Amino acid sequence: MHIAFVDSNPAALEAIRLAKEAGHRVTYLQSADPFYPPTEGNLRIVASVDHLADGLVTTDPETVTRVLAARHAVDPIDVVTGQLELSAEAVALACRELGLRGTATDAVLTARRKDRCRAALEKAGLASARYALAGTEEDALAAAEEIGYPVVLKPPSGADSLLSRVAANPAEATAACRAVLTGLDAVPEQWHEQFTRGILVEEYLVGTLVSVELGAKDGEFFPFAVSGRFRWAEDEVVELGSYIPANLPEEQSAACIAYAIDVCRAIGLDLGVFHLEIMVTERGPVLVEVNPRVMGGALPTIYRHATGTDIFSGLLDILDPDAEPALPGALDGCVGGRKVMVRDGGTLSAGASVAWIADEPGVLEVIGFDSYGTGPGRDVSAGQIVARFILRGPDHPSVVRTAERILRRLEEDFGVALMIGEKD
Template identity: 75%
Template structure:
């Protein structure tokens, strides 16, 4: 099978390695400013590709279509995929133009536009948050008044929680509106068009935040896991990490999976592994967003530690029409991945080290300073991730306690205040 990967988040580079080890032909389209760091490991993986096409504007449908057309003419492409959220729209449009097999383009474009996604759920009769798409402050305030404070304000097709805000009154809604409409200069240039589509005003959903990792092929659905989230007590919009399995009773976990399948059907997502974020409200599961890509960040690594299987192997099996798709067995305890995030701007100590984290008996893996482009003596901004660690304990409460203990020690070692404390 010839797979064309169009860009990637850092975690999903693993899919390239696994594809080559499985004997597939791989083409990789790389952006001039990739999301992943150019570490020795990442460069080694990219070097495995049969064809690496560099400096492609992977958020531009014309540039992607041209690169794919050239590759397809040389060696027929069997399937196209992107694991970079901001590139999925360009891939959808390019694949439709060239007639290449990929996730249904219309479904990807609906998923990426949260306003259109909410409308699709309403049309299908599925639970969804109240919402409105606004173009200016007047419309934002009118929508917030109708929906009722507090509300969530964000770009309708943004990413990574950039420019997302909770507004509890009109003054906060006004400030959030201005931030979204004028703050795109802080967003990478290739992403800005997708961030400039107005302001989405949504109902503030109350309840645990979880995600469902769901594979789809030929009308068959494969629920790989339901994960939970660590959210900062100081601002629950800030996600501090994830853990598997979610801390839910079996009936609630099953309800989340059933709802996720209904969402994918309503939107038309038909091929791939998708990451659906859901709030488990008093009225049941309600979608936050559906991402037309595999889970990112540390979640694939957490999944591997928790299940002894690889989510990217599942992706490759889904993409291969001849492959059998399997589901993981029971998880081994609870595995959590915790970001080390600066609470305030500061400078890491000259002798800053992560050794205390590595020595903790519950820790399975540490993602070091270099992966976050920081290190001893380097300045860090408020909210910046400087490292990450993954740990295993018998259950979710034990993971929370161990992570807090590790972070309080680490705070002294790094010389900067950290975000510590989880939302209940």
Template identity: 60%
Template sequence: MHLAIVDSNPAALQTIRLAKNAGHRVTYVQSVRPQYRLTDANLALVSSVDRLVDGLVTTDADAVTEALAKCHAEHPIDFVTTQHEMSVEAVAAACRTLGLRGTSPEAVLIARRKDRCREALRAAGLASARFATATSEATTVAAAERIGYPVVIKPPSGAAGLLARVVHSTAEARAVWHGLRDGLDAVPEDWRGQFQRGLLIEEFLAGELVSVEIGARDGRFFPLCISGRSRWAGDGVTALGAFIPADLEARQADACWEYARQVCRAIGADIGVFHLEIMVTERGPVLVEFNPRVMGGGLPVAYRHATGQEVYAALLAILAGSDDFPAPPPRVDCTAVRVVIPREAGRLSPEATLAPLAQHPSVKEIIGFGENHTGPGSEVARGQALARFIVQEADQAALERTSEHLLRRLEPLLGVPLMAGRYSPGGHPVPRTRE
């Protein structure tokens, strides 16, 4: 198989290694501004490909189309994929123009417009949140009042939770409208076009937030993982991390798998591995968002520690038409990725260290300062990921205790206050634990 990979998040660079080990030909299109650090290890992965196209704006559909057309003319491409959220639209457009195989372009473009995704769910008769779109302060307020507070206001084609807010009143809705408009300065320049499509106002869903990782090919579905999500008690939206397995009853997990299959069919997501965020509510599973890519952040690393398998190996097997990959084994323990996030902007201490993580026996891996573009003495923004760590314990409750303990130890060493305290499904914060 000749696989063309257009851009990547840091963890997904491992797809290159696995594809080369499996004997595939790999073309890699690298962004002019990579999301990952150009470390020796990452450069070695990128340098191992059969063809490297460097320095491209991978959110530019015309540029991606031109690059892929040249590669395809020289050596026919069997499949095109991307593991960068903001590049999926450009890749979909290129595949449609060139007739190359990838995840259905129509499905990708529906998924990337959350309002259109909700319309597709409604047309298919699937559970969804009440929603509206707005392009002005007045229409934002009117939509929020019609749906009923609290609501979530966010860009319909955003990423990584940037500019998403929970709003409880008309005064907050007005303030958020102005703040989101001005907040584009914090969004990378290449992403801003996708963030400037008005606003999505939707019902605030109460329940247990989970992520479903599901593979699809030719009408068949491959269940990979359901992970639970930890949200910050301060707003109920900011993601503090994820844990495997999710804390669900068997019937709830079965309902999530069936709902995920139905969502894939409703939007036409035909081939690939997809990351669905789902709220398990009193009325059953309800989609929060559909991501036409493999899970990101530190979750693939947590998946490897939890299952002993690489999620990208499953992706490659599905793309290559193989069923030769094992289903993840059931777990008797619990594995989490937790994100170290400042709750206020500031400057890290010149002596900032992650030493407490390295010293703790339950911490299996650290994704440190370097991989997160920060370090001692750095200016940091509220909500910026400073580091991630993988922790394993006997159950979720022990995970929360260990994670909170470590965050408390880190806070004085980093010199900035950290987001801690988990939001409970009932809408009340789980308080910070005390030793």
């Protein structure tokens, strides 16, 4: 099978590695400004592909279409996939223009526009959040009053929560609007167009935040996992990490999966592995957002430790017309990935170290200072991630307790306050 990958987040480079190991031919369209660090391992994966088209603006549909068309003419492409959300629209439009197999174009365009996604849910009669798309600060403030505070204000097709804020009153909403309308300095230039489509005002959902990792192929859906989030007790908007499986009763997990399938059907997502963030509220599961890509960040690593399988192997099985996707079996305990996040800023002590964490019972991996550009004696700012660790426990509460114990010791060792304490 000839697979064309269009750009990638750091985790999804693993899909390319596994595709080459499985004997597939791989074409890779790489951004002029890759989203992943140029580590030895990452560069080795990129160098392994059969054809590399480098230095591209992968968010530009014309560029992606032109490059895919040229490659397809030489070596016919069987399927195209993109695992960076800001490139998803360009990939979908190129597939439609060239008649190439990939996720349905209209479904991707709907998923990438959160206002259109909400409209599709309403049309299908599915639970959703109240929302409005505003073009000006005045309209956004009027929408917030109508929806009722608190509200979330954000770009309708952003990524990584950039420029997203929660507002509890008109003054905070005004500041949030201005952040969306004037905050492009914090956004890579090639993403600007997708961040300047107005202001989305949404109802602030209260409940337990989870995500469903859902595959779709030939009209069937494959639930790979339901994952949970560590959320800071002092500000639940701040995510401190993720864990698998979610800390939900079995019937609630099943309800989240059923709802996720209904969402994909309503939008038309038909081929791929998708990451649906869902709030389990008093009225049941309600969509936060749907991402037309595999989960990112540390979740693929957490999934591998929790299930003994690789989510990107699942993606390749979904993309291969002749393969049968295999779902993980019963899970043994809980695996969590916990960020080490600075609370107030300061300077790390000269003796700061995370090396000892690897010797703690249950710890599976430690991602240290080098990966986050910091170290002993370095200044750090509030909210900065300085390290991360992954651990296993018999259940979610045990993982929380172990993580907190490690973080308390790190806080003393670092000489700066950390974000400790999970929202119940």
